[in-house]
Amino acid sequence: MLAYSYKRFSSKHQAQGHSIERQTKLAEDYCKSNSLELSTLSFEDLGVSAWTEANTKEDAGLGQFLSVLESGAIKTPCYLLVESLDRLSRAKIKVAMNQLWRITDYDVVVVTLLDQKTYTKDMDFTDFLMAGLIMERSHEESQTKSKRLKAAWAKKRSNQDMHSKAPFWLDRIKGDPDRPDGYYLNKHQATVQRVFEMASDGLGHYTITGILNKEQVPSPTARDWNGSSVSKLLRYRQVIGEYQPCTVENKVATPIGDTIKDYYPSAISKELFNKVQLGINQRLKKYKTHTGGSTTTHRNVLRDVGRCSCGKYLSLVKKRQRYYLQCIGSRSGLCSIRAIQMDAFEKFLRQYFMSPIFHNHWVSADKANADIDIKINKLKLEQDESNKALRGLLSVIETNSNPLILQKVSELSERITERSKTIAELEESKGTGNKQQSLYETSKLIDLAYAIEDEPENLTARVKLKQLLNATFDYFEMTRVDSDNGKALYYFIELGFNGKPLKYKSIDAPTALQNANKREIWFAWSDKPRIKLTEEQKRAVIEQFRYYP
Ligand SMILES: [Zn+2]
Numbered sequence: 001m002l003a004y005s006y007k008r009f010s011s012k013h014q015a016q017g018h019s020i021e022r023q024t025k026l027a028e029d030y031c032k033s034n035s036l037e038l039s040t041l042s043f044e045d046l047g048v049s050a051w052t053e054a055n056t057k058e059d060a061g062l063g064q065f066l067s068v069l070e071s072g073a074i075k076t077p078c079y080l081l082v083e084s085l086d087r088l089s090r091a092k093i094k095v096a097m098n099q100l101w102r103i104t105d106y107d108v109v110v111v112t113l114l115d116q117k118t119y120t121k122d123m124d125f126t127d128f129l130m131a132g133l134i135m136e137r138s139h140e141e142s143q144t145k146s147k148r149l150k151a152a153w154a155k156k157r158s159n160q161d162m163h164s165k166a167p168f169w170l171d172r173i174k175g176d177p178d179r180p181d182g183y184y185l186n187k188h189q190a191t192v193q194r195v196f197e198m199a200s201d202g203l204g205h206y207t208i209t210g211i212l213n214k215e216q217v218p219s220p221t222a223r224d225w226n227g228s229s230v231s232k233l234l235r236y237r238q239v240i241g242e243y244q245p246c247t248v249e250n251k252v253a254t255p256i257g258d259t260i261k262d263y264y265p266s267a268i269s270k271e272l273f274n275k276v277q278l279g280i281n282q283r284l285k286k287y288k289t290h291t292g293g294s295t296t297t298h299r300n301v302l303r304d305v306g307r308c309s310c311g312k313y314l315s316l317v318k319k320r321q322r323y324y325l326q327c328i329g330s331r332s333g334l335c336s337i338r339a340i341q342m343d344a345f346e347k348f349l350r351q352y353f354m355s356p357i358f359h360n361h362w363v364s365a366d367k368a369n370a371d372i373d374i375k376i377n378k379l380k381l382e383q384d385e386s387n388k389a390l391r392g393l394l395s396v397i398e399t400n401s402n403p404l405i406l407q408k409v410s411e412l413s414e415r416i417t418e419r420s421k422t423i424a425e426l427e428e429s430k431g432t433g434n435k436q437q438s439l440y441e442t443s444k445l446i447d448l449a450y451a452i453e454d455e456p457e458n459l460t461a462r463v464k465l466k467q468l469l470n471a472t473f474d475y476f477e478m479t480r481v482d483s484d485n486g487k488a489l490y491y492f493i494e495l496g497f498n499g500k501p502l503k504y505k506s507i508d509a510p511t512a513l514q515n516a517n518k519r520e521i522w523f524a525w526s527d528k529p530r531i532k533l534t535e536e537q538k539r540a541v542i543e544q545f546r547y548y549p
Contacts, residue, residue, distance in 0.1 A: 003027070003036040003079035003111075006065065026113040027081045036079055066099055068404065069106045077107040083114055096135050101128070167238045168220030169267050183264050191217055192239055192267045195230060198456075199276045202463035205231040207298065211456050234280060240273045241266040271374050278377050281384055297454050298462035299323060302345070302478075304470050309479035309492070310335045316342070325478060340480050344491050344506070346450050348523050352504065353446075354439060358472055358497070376426050379419055386416050442468070473497060493523065 005027040031038045068074050080103065100119060104110060110119040119131060166172055169188040191212070198208045205227050212225040219225045237244070243263035300306070300316035308314055308327030312335060317326045323342035329335030352358070390412045393405055445468075448461035469476065474496025481490045491506040504523040 001036055001078060002039050002075070003031050003081050004039045004065070004074070006080055006082045026083060030081060030111065030113055030116075038081075066102055067407075069103065069108065077109065079109045079111060081111050081113055083112070097128070097132050100131055167236070167264065167267075169239070170264060185265055185267060188218075188220060189267045192233070193272075195233060196239070196268050196272050196276050198460075199234050199279065200272055201460045202279065202467055203298075203459060205234060207459055211459075234276055237273075238264055239267045240270050271377070274381055275373075275377050278380050278384075281381075298459050298466070299342075300325075301449060301462055301466040301469055302476055303466060305473050305476045307475055307477045308335060308337055309477055309494075310337065314340075314478065337479055338482065338486075338488075340478055340488075340491065344521060345478060346446070347521050348491075348493060348504065349446055350443075351523055353469075353472075354442060359438070372426050376423055379423050379426070383416060383419050383423070386412055386419070390416065474499065491521075491523070 005024065027038055030036070065080060069076070100110060104119055104121045104123065107121055111117070112119075117130075119127060166183060169186060169192045170183045171186045172182045173184055174182045194217075195208055195212070198211065199205070203211075209225045209227045209230045212219070212230070217225070233239070237259065241262050241264045242259045244259045300314075302314055302325065306314035306325065308329065310327060310329055312327050312329040314325040315328050317324050317339060319339070324339035325342060325345060326339040327335040327337055330337065330339070390409065393409050393412065445461050445465055448458050449465045451458050476496075477492075477494045479492050480488045481492065483489045493504040495502050495504075502525070504525055507522045507524050
């Protein structure tokens with residue numbers, strides 16, 4: 001008869017340790033002495049702790065075995081080998097007992113290898129009760145263990161050398177009965193808060209470093225701030241009070257055990273921390289592919305969506321005190337389209353970006369929206385985790401076509417799809433805010449973004465504007481058509497909006513930009529942008545757009 005081995009890992013570290021080896025050895029021995037064939041199929045929780053909430057769901061641990069039984073993929077009668085009943089589940093006893101009951105009901109003999117007890121569908125009520133008692137004891141043990149662990153850490157903490165290293169935003173003062181661990185937030189907490197707020201506004205760590213140094217904000221080392229330490233700070237979970245115990249060997253720190261929450265007083269809110277993590281993750285995804293020009297002044301607000309009509313990115317260049325958008329292909333002679341004055345793009349923004357069709361995409365978030373954003377951010381972080389897990393599973397599939405892994409993959413992808421839907425719904429549910437207010441704010445944002453100064457408020461405005469453009473346009477293509485003598489005749493803009501292309505063409509000759517007092521440049525919506533308008537058509541379009549600000 002076939003026997004299945006139930007292997008449970010309580011954490012990744014345990015998974016790598018000898019817990020699996022020990023269980024496998026016990027299972028092999030049992031099969032030998034009872035003439036059973038050990039199936040190579042394994043039921044792995046894939047790193048999910050059996051004691052956490054996640055595992056009380058039926059899809060984990062025993063539940064996984066149950067669902068396979070229910071699907072009919074396993075022929076019964078058969079054996080299920082576990083080390084002991086606390087290997088079954090340290091989750092809620094009721095769930096675990098119910099699962100044990102249902103499994104034996106499928107004509108599966110459950111064997112606990114340590115005490116060589118068997119549980120069958122014919123077990124009497126005493127056996128069942130015994131099973132419950134064993135589980136309850138192990139549940140209590142795991143709770144005591146976790147309590148003891150906490151107490152041990154608290155003791156270690158209070159015994160710790162006063163000079164041992166605390167994060168720089170914390171001081172240690174011993175002897176306060178209200179704070180036996182002795183940790184207090186110090187003056188640097190405000191700096192930590194500020195750094196995270198700037199990051200949450202979308203500023204990168206180099207820009208933040210520049211601002212801190214320019215304002216001479218005191219650093220923990222009394223030297224200048226540097227980019228890499230700011231970048232590390234933005235990832236430190238200590239700022240939300242978490243601590244990861246480590247062992248240090250040969251100067252390499254290896255984490256041991258789970259992170260301890262509430263170890264330190266929190267320097268910033270969890271929401272702010274999560275929002276920043278999400279931003280960093282997204283930026284990592286986006287910026288791997290290209291460099292679109294200056295990042296220190298953030299002037300190229302089209303950095304992510306801007307394209308030349310040849311398909312390459314538009315970068316920002318400065319010539320004779322003016323800013324231009326230039327195709328990155330032109331540097332290497334791959335594109336002959338000449339640089340476009342930044343002013344032309346700014347004109348387009350002021351004329352069209354403020355128009356009603358784009359409005360709902362960038363209305364400023366009111367309080368309700370901020371709450372929804374917190375929810376969305378949390379879901380998006382979970383989504384990142386799931387995607388990571390899915391990639392891991394997919395790489396396992398390459399060498400192992402275990403049906404349970406396949407099942408886990410399909411479950412995970414289903415969950416990812418579900419979560420995307422929820423995120424989309426939440427996005428949809430955001431209010432449109434106060435239109436008057438958001439028009440005013442956005443026009444102020446554009447003013448700040450295009451100011452000649454490079455103060456923090458200008459940088460923040462540019463980053464915000466860039467985010468608005470990214471959120472509004474699928475792509476943004478800008479190109480120019482020159483006359484025979486090389487002067488710009490027209491600008492063309494094609495942008496992707498809600499999956500559809502919208503096309504615009506400048507009405508007047510853009511050379512007017514060089515003498516802005518004389519003539520203005522206007523963009524007109526155009527169905528066929530590459531066709532020259534007749535004088536009459538031109539006048540009609542000018543008339544049509546005359547009333548825009
Ligand atoms: Zn180009």
